[in-house]
Amino acid sequence: MTHVATAHSVELVGAEPVFIDVDPATGNMDPAALEAGEGPLAVIMPVHYLGLPCDMDRILAVAQKKGAFVLEDCALAVDATWGDQKAGTLGLAGSFSFYPVKHMTSIEGGMVTTNDPALAHELRRRRAFGYNRALGERTRPGLYDVDILGMNYRMSEVEAAVGLAQLTHLDDFMADRSRNDAALRAILTRIDGLTLFPDTHGKATSSHYCINAVLPRDGSVSRDRVVDGLNARKIGSSVHYPGPVPLFTYYSQKYGYKAGQFPVAEWLADQTISLPVGPHLTRGDAERVGNAFQEAYSEASR
Ligand SMILES: Cc1ncc(COP(=O)(O)O)c(C=O)c1O
Secondary structure (H helix, E strand, C coil): CCCHHHHHHHHHCCCCCCCCCECCCCCCECHHHHHHCCCCCCEECCECHHHCCCCHHHHHHHHHHHCCEEEEECCCCCCCEECCEECCCCCCEEEEECCCCCCCCCCCCEEEEECCHHHHHHHHHHHECCECCCHHHCCCCCCCCECCCCCECCCCHHHHHHHHHHHHHHHHHHHHHHHHHHHHHHHHCCCCCCEECCCEECCEECCCCEEEEECCCCCCCCHHHHHHHHHHCCCCCECCCCCCHHHCHHHHHHHCCCCCCCHHHHHHHHHEEEEECCCCCCHHHHHHHHHHHHHHHHHHHC
C-alpha cells in the first residue's frame, strides 16, 4: 500500500520488488509478514503510510538478521517520530518528497537523509554526473574527473529558494495539521462502521499527512456515493492509494500477482477515502469536512 514510486525505484535499478501485505491496524508494512519471508533480502523499504512510522524495531531486527539495508520511504512522513528519532534517521537512508501537496514543497524534488558520510558523499556525486569534485572543491575552475556513473538529479536554485522559504513555515504547518487532524478525527470517530488509523501507535507518532476514512469491508457503504456526497458539499477528497502496487497492470503482468493475495491492501484500495488536514484548513473547515463526511456516509449507507 504505497505510491508506485516506491516499487518503480526498485525496478529502475534492475532489482526485483517483492510485496507483502499491510497491517490492518495501521496500513503499514506488516512486520509479521516480513519476519515470515524466506530467501535472501537485499533491501527493506518501509513506507510510513500517511505519515505514521512503521514498526521500525521489528523491521530493523529482520534487516540485521538478513544483512539487508533499510531505506525508509518518508514521502508522507516529514517530522514523524519513532520513539525519540525522526523518520528518515532509522534506516541507512530516508527519502522525502517536496511535491506541492506534501508537508512542505520545493515545487518538485525531494531529499535523501543518511547518517552514513560515505553514502552522503556518493549520493552528492551521483546527483551531478559523477563529478569527483563539486564546484566548491575544484582547485582550478571547470576541471574535474568523472570516476562513477552519475545522473542529473540536481535541484534548481529556484526550487531550493522555495524549499528554504517553506522550511521557515514548517513548524506552523505541522501545528495546523495536528489541530485539524484532532478536530476531524473527533467527528469521524463517532461514525459507526468506519475504520480510522491511529495517529500514534506504539512508539510511532504521525506527521498527519491526511486522514484515511476506511469504509466497511463488506461493501455495505458505496465509496462512489460517499465521494459524490462530499463533492455535492464542495469537499475535495482523494484515495491513498487506488491499488495495491503488485496489482497494477505493470507489476501483475510482469510478476504474476493476483487479486486476493493482499487482502488488507485490497480492502484499503477499494474502500478508503483520504480527507484533508493540511494548513489550508482552519479548525472550522476541518469540522465542516467531518460533518459533510458524516452526512455523505449516512446517505450512502441507506
Ligand atoms: C509513499 C510515497 N512515496 C513516494 C512518492 C513519490 O514522491 P515524488 O512525487 O516526490 O517522487 C509519493 C508521492 O506521493 C508517495 O506517496
